[in-house]
Amino acid sequence: MADAPAVLRVEKVVKEFGDHVITRVLHGIDLELRAGELAALIGPSGSGKSTLLNLIGLLDRPTSGRVIIDGHDTTGLDDTALTGFRGRTLGFIFQFHHLLPAFTATENVMMPAYAGRGFPTKAMRARARELLGEVGLGDRVDAPVTDLSGGQQQRVAVARALAHDPSLVLADEPTGNLDTESANEVFELMRRFNRERGTTFLVVTHDPRISARCDHVLEIVDGRLTEQADANDAGAKG
């Protein structure tokens, strides 16, 4: 595991907000995720977890420092390049409003590929349906996502995040809005994809039962990372 290539390297990332009154939210974050890891990011609310995830997800730019994904330094990329890179390399699972309500489950799952290419293909559709089957929604592929329950919606979101085989999936409190059973199902899905496909996950969570089942737990407090001991035996995965 230690010699697996780094999927993500965050170097001395600082993030400040505000024009007149400047608040520093992240104070020089350094972190590294290796391919195939399932890492948890925990910390009190307001500590900067979502801010960090947005920077890693290339949805925002750091004030200083670098975000390196799959060996590519993203610092100098313009908006178009960032968008393309994001679409190809990253998958997102959000807590609220995770899906596009105007579309069906299949359409939501196809969206990253469709948006990237500009045209739909048969393969995209087939892949979306296959993934929906894998997350247990084979019978709801054409349902408008607004007809699905919260847990089902989040499973569609997992399928969408994985549809284009990203190197890294970023999940911001993916289970925060679900009942215990659905939360468990969704996390199990992520862990299954992590084990079966080797997709790297970074999961922000408040739920200790979830962080306890991750390979690796990162804690952030007041914008500073305090790495905890590995929750699981990392060697078991090798």
Add this chain to the structure above:
Amino acid sequence: MPFEWFVALRYLREGRAQTALILAAVSVGVSVIVFLSALINGLQTNLIKQTLGFQPHVTLVPHEILARPLASLASRSALASPSATSPAPADATAPATATTIERSPQRLRSIERWQTVLAQVERVPGVLAASPAVSGPAFATRGGAEKAVVLRGVDPERFLAIIDVRAKLVAGRFLVAGDGVVIGAGLAELLGVRLGDKLRLGAPDGGGAGEGRETREAMVTVTGIFDLGNKEVNDRWALVSLRQAQTLFDLPGGASTIELKVAEVFDAERVAGDVAELTGLEANSWMKLNAQLLVGLRSQDSSKYMIQFFVVIAVTLGIASVLIVSVVQKSREIGILRAVGTASGRVLRVFLIQGGVVGVLGSIVGSGLGTLFSLFFERLASNPDGSPTFPVDLNLGLYASASLLATGIGLVAAVIPARRAARLEPADAIRYG
């Protein structure tokens, strides 16, 4: 389907109420424009048709003999007619300034070698027909009644190509050969003549004005009576053969004017210029002779454009504001689209397409509505002869331009909302959207 179209159409379908609202705005706007244009164009076309019903598009005449200073003219006529209290008619109206240029006394003159000129002008691009005429002031008498008339000697076939009197006959036939005369309905009434009646035509000898002028006369038979839809023309026109008029006006073998019909009526001024240059004759287009009418039409046009302009502004603002609201409502979704790899250009196009599609649909609905309004309005009032009082002019060009306009409005109105959508920062959009 391209991604942008897919998303745009889905959003339009999803936001039914908003879509219906802006669709209604565009439709009403387009229908107002179609209706207004159809009505005003119809009225204008009708006016021009009426005007050109009795006027040639271009009239060629020899140049006036000008450049005779009034002073010398006045002194000469003073010598010629010692009774200063009864000057010649031409001088009576002339202001007594030495610098004023005065027309020579009325005297019909023939176009030199008019047959050659006729053949020449017929070949000018844009000229459909040419007709020679001898035309001048005369009088018609019947019993005790005497009326001033405009006597026109024409070549029947050629003349009909310029002004279709045959189609406007109310009695008899268009027969101007020999001693036949075709007169206006008003003149027939004023003189109390019917078909087959005889009347006397008289023309002052062209030799000059004032004393010693003698009159040439001819007896003619009424063969046809027309109604060209204009009182002045109906009350005054008398059409005879070219030869008859040549004799009466003492212009043997001559033609005082050549009249033209052009392919494109609003091209008449340009054709007149070409012909004038080619022949050295004076060429007057109907546009020049009806300058007042054209000024009126033009100001009508500008008020039409004014109204259309404000309709366009109102509709554009309406669409823009609805789309801006929609962008604000969809901020988070836009953020998600951006997060999953949608380029900002695609987001821009998603909203532009929504505007454009609404524009196209609105132009279809609006054209339909405008057509209905127009046809309804046309039916509201009609003339005694059954033709509509307000004829509307619905043509393909109108629909095409209204559709282009509406699509343009939709696109332009969508520019600001679309740019806003494209510029949303994905992180902010997801966090605060």
